[in-house]
Amino acid sequence: MADRLELGKSLEYWQEALELIAGGSQTNSKRPQGYAPGAFPIYVDRAKGCHVWDADGNEYIDYILALGPITLGYCYDAVDNAVRQQLDKGIIFGLLHEVEVRAARLICEMVPCAEMVRFLKGGSEVTSAAARIARAYTGKELILNSGYRGWGDTWTAQHEPPAGRGVPECLRAMVKSFPRDDNEALRDLLTKYDGKVAAVFLDVASGTAAPKEAIQGIRDLCDEFGVLLCFDEIVTGFRLAPGGGQEYYGVTPDLACFAKGIANGMPLACVCGKKQIMQLAADLLISVTYGGECLSLAAVIACLNEYKNAPVFEHTWAQGQRLMDGIKQAGEKNGVPMWCSGLAPMSQPNFHYDDPALNADVWSLFLQETARRGVLIRRGGLLFITYMHKAQDIDQTLAVVDQALSTVAEAVASGDVKQHLHVGDVTESFRSFNR
Ligand SMILES: Cc1ncc(COP(=O)(O)O)c(C=O)c1O
Numbered sequence: 001m002a003d004r005l006e007l008g009k010s011l012e013y014w015q016e017a018l019e020l021i022a023g024g025s026q027t028n029s030k031r032p033q034g035y036a037p038g039a040f041p042i043y044v045d046r047a048k049g050c051h052v053w054d055a056d057g058n059e060y061i062d063y064i065l066a067l068g069p070i071t072l073g074y075c076y077d078a079v080d081n082a083v084r085q086q087l088d089k090g091i092i093f094g095l096l097h098e099v100e101v102r103a104a105r106l107i108c109e110m111v112p113c114a115e116m117v118r119f120l121k122g123g124s125e126v127t128s129a130a131a132r133i134a135r136a137y138t139g140k141e142l143i144l145n146s147g148y149r150g151w152g153d154t155w156t157a158q159h160e161p162p163a164g165r166g167v168p169e170c171l172r173a174m175v176k177s178f179p180r181d182d183n184e185a186l187r188d189l190l191t192k193y194d195g196k197v198a199a200v201f202l203d204v205a206s207g208t209a210a211p212k213e214a215i216q217g218i219r220d221l222c223d224e225f226g227v228l229l230c231f232d233e234i235v236t237g238f239r240l241a242p243g244g245g246q247e248y249y250g251v252t253p254d255l256a257c258f259a260k261g262i263a264n265g266m267p268l269a270c271v272c273g274k275k276q277i278m279q280l281a282a283d284l285l286i287s288v289t290y291g292g293e294c295l296s297l298a299a300v301i302a303c304l305n306e307y308k309n310a311p312v313f314e315h316t317w318a319q320g321q322r323l324m325d326g327i328k329q330a331g332e333k334n335g336v337p338m339w340c341s342g343l344a345p346m347s348q349p350n351f352h353y354d355d356p357a358l359n360a361d362v363w364s365l366f367l368q369e370t371a372r373r374g375v376l377i378r379r380g381g382l383l384f385i386t387y388m389h390k391a392q393d394i395d396q397t398l399a400v401v402d403q404a405l406s407t408v409a410e411a412v413a414s415g416d417v418k419q420h421l422h423v424g425d426v427t428e429s430f431r432s433f434n435r
Contacts, residue, residue, distance in 0.1 A: 004422055005372050009055040010042035029067055035379055036367035037424040047074035049388035052376065060376045061393050065384040068235050068260035068346075071316075072306055073388025079264045082302035083295050092293045099297040106304040107272060111243050112252045113231075116278035117270045119291045123234040123259040124150025126271040127201070129286045130255050134199035134228045136284055137277050142193050146180035146202040149232055181210050183217035190225040199228035199255070204245035205236050206382070209343045215249045222254075228277070230255040234269070235382070237261050239316070239345050242307050248343075266299035312387045313345070319394050320344030320385040326398035334405040336362075336412070346382045353412075360426060361417040362408055368423055369404035379426070 014032060017024045025031050032042045041054035050073055052062045065071075072079060086099065100119065108114045120126050127149040135141055149155040156164055157171040176193070178186050180202050190197060200222055204210050222229040231253040236245035238261030246252055255273035262268055272278065306312060321344040331338040340347035351359045351366070363379045370377055375397050377383065411420040 001373065003372075005039065005041065005058055006056045007038075007041060007054075013055060014042050027067065029378075029381070031427075033425065033427040035426075036364045036371065037426065039364075039368035039422045040371045041376070049073045049075075050386050050390075050393055058374070060371070060374050061389075061397055062376045063383045063385075063397075064376050064378045064381065065386060066265055067378075068239070068382070068384055069263070069265045070384070070386055071239060071261045072264045072303065072312065073386045074265075076264055076306075076388070078306055079266075079299050079302045082298045083266065086294050086298035089294070091295055092290065096292060097294050097297070099294050099301060100292050103297045103300040103304075106301060106308075107258070107270060110304060110308070111237075111256065111258070111272060112246050113254065113256050113274065114272035115275040116281075117272040118278070118281050118286060119297070120269050120271070120286075120288055121267050121290055121293075122150070122269050123232075123257065124152050124155075125288070126257040126259060126269040127232055127234070128152035128154055129281070130230050130257050130271045130273075131199070131201070132284060132286065133271065133273075133277060133281050134230060134255060137280050138198040138228060140196055140198040140227075141174055142196045142198060143175045144178055144186065144189055144193075144197055144200045144227075145175055146178050147206065147232070148203075149201060150234075180218075181208075181214040183214060183221060186218060186221055190221060190227065194225060197225065197227045199230050201230045201232060203232040203235060204249055204251075205240060205343050205346070207348050208341050210249075212249055212251075215251045219251045219253070228255060229253040230257065230273075232257050234259040235261075235346060238304070238307060239384075240343060241313055242304075262303065263296050263299040264303045266296040268293075268296035268300055306387075310387070315387055316345040316385040316389075318344075319389050319391065320347060320383070322391065322394050323347070323383060323385065323397065326394070327401055330398060330402040330405050333402065334409045336405045336408050338366075338405065340383065342382070345385050348380075348382055349377065350380070358412070358417065361421065362412065364421050364423040364426055365408055365411055365417055366404050368421060369407050370400050373400040373403060375400045 043055035045053050045055050050061055053059050104117045107117050131143055131154045153167050153171055154175060156167045157175050158177055176189060178189055204215055219229055231246055233244040233256050237258035241247040254277055257271050259269035324340040324344055324347050328339045337352040340349045342348040351362045353359045411417045
């Protein structure tokens with residue numbers, strides 16, 4: 001195995017991108033500065049199952065999975081064939097298409113809170129739509145939020161500069177954040193702003209999984225104060241269970257937002273919820289040209305049928321647990337404080353050195369050493385498992401993690417981790433906000 005990855009083409013495209021694309025990429029979290037720049041691939045050429053090949057021809061087992069949308073595996077036949085069949089009929093029309101109704105029907109059958117849906121294109125769009133629906137329904141303006149909801153003004157109002165620039169100052173008073181698992185803190189906010197709050201927004205399991213009592217406690221508080229509850233299921237939806245985090249937790253919100261797990265990578269999102277709330281969306285200005293785009297809706301139908309009929313969730317939970325357990329063991333064996341928190345299909349690996357600068361360097365070294373051995377993991381991100389991660393992929397990954405952690409242990413013992421790095425400057429992801 002080569003000492004360093006060959007990344008010539010990746011680096012060449014990146015230099016060109018910096019000239020042509022603001023920030024170099026369309027998704028902040030995909031910028032190379034967030035991984036291990038210089039020692040980690042930047043451009044992908046193609047993918048199949050849980051494997052990707054980069055622009056320089058290097059092959060990897062992938063746990064980044066497009067930041068979550070790939071649940072069944074790349075180029076999954078049942079979904080891709082549905083897209084191809086729809087492509088032969090047409091992509092989008094001036095009239096409606098049956099796939100809209102069939103996709104909506106499936107979501108309402110599978111998701112506990114869903115009695116009506118609206119389709120949009122991305123996560124930020126549906127969380128913003130949900131906030132508008134909640135405000136219109138309740139006649140209140142304040143939103144209490146815990147975590148990342150996307151780039152809409154409602155949510156960006158919570159960010160400090162530089163990410164938070166460009167948002168009208170007056171919007172900052174319209175959203176307050178709360179620590180998700182602290183029911184008392186939420187009660188204090190609901191008491192302080194009694195009569196002003198439209199809805200409470202949260203994600204039940206990204207990063208760390210909320211204790212079940214905390215989520216039930218939030219539901220009870222919303223009922224007590226007459227406030228709507230909206231689950232952002234953009235990551236948990238169709239990943240923890242066929243009915244998402246709400247099925248897994250056994251707590252039904254009033255509204256919910258889905259995106260990443262809904263179409264195995266095709267761009268589609270939906271806001272859904274109780275009929276009496278959702279039907280208000282008929283009168284609001286929530287309308288986009290591409291919401292009824294049929295390739296993605298055909299993918300939704302194929303994808304959700306696969307979730308219903310194949311043992312997708314049994315598989316991702318089992319393989320995810322195998323990975324979490326193996327990483328913990330590899331950490332213990334090598335004397336490196338690394339383990340995963342969260343839930344098996346989307347666990348969160350982390351290093352737990354006391355010194356944050358050492359943690360950051362160790363992440364760089366870990367990514368450098370796993371990437372050069374053919375495994376892609378995201379710094380501080382979730383380890384996503386697809387239906388196509390087989391036991392042998394997990395075992396191969398664990399062997400790589402063990403070797404990488406052995407190098408980490410040596411480097412930490414040497415007292416100079418930087419000396420082992422071929423990595424440029426790393427910047428923290430903006431998404432770590434409010435986790
Ligand atoms: C929990 C959560 N909500 C909302 C979003 C925003 O989704 P999008 O990037 O599709 O706008 C994301 C994106 O990562 C997310 O993880």
